[in-house]
Amino acid sequence: MTGSKGKDTxxxxxxxxxxxxxxxxxxxxxxxxxxxxxxxxxQALSNAGSAHFLRVVLHDSFPDLHPQDIAILSxxxxxxxxxxxxxxxx
Numbered sequence: 805m806t807g808s809k810g811k812d813t814x815x816x817x818x819x820x821x822x823x824x825x826x827x828x829x830x831x832x833x834x835x836x837x838x839x840x841x842x843x844x845x846x847q848a849l850s851n852a853g854s855a856h857f858l859r860v861v862l863h864d865s866f867p868d869l870h871p872q873d874i875a876i877l878s879x880x881x882x883x884x885x886x887x888x889x890x891x892x893x894x
Contacts, residue, residue, distance in 0.1 A: 825873070828880075832880065832881075835866065835881060838862065838865045839885075842854075842861055858878045858882070859874050862874050862881075
């Protein structure tokens with residue numbers, strides 16, 4: 805990833821954590837376990853309305869999270885689910 809300084813962001817930050825949503829990273833595996841039954845059923849990835857339902861499930865489980873954090877978490881969970889499913893089927 806290239807930052808505005810034209811250098812690699814991690815190098816520019818001298819090895820410090822470059823991510824800004826560390827609280828989401830800490831919650832990710834727990835949120836993934838909450839979302840997994842919905843994702844595994846095939847419902848969440850089959851249509852656009854199901855993505856909304858995933859966000860509702862996450863919001864119900866983590867009511868203190870900002871809606872933007874719920875959106876970030878839901879997209880990340882769907883992406884990781886696809887990757888893990890692809891790896892498991894090979």
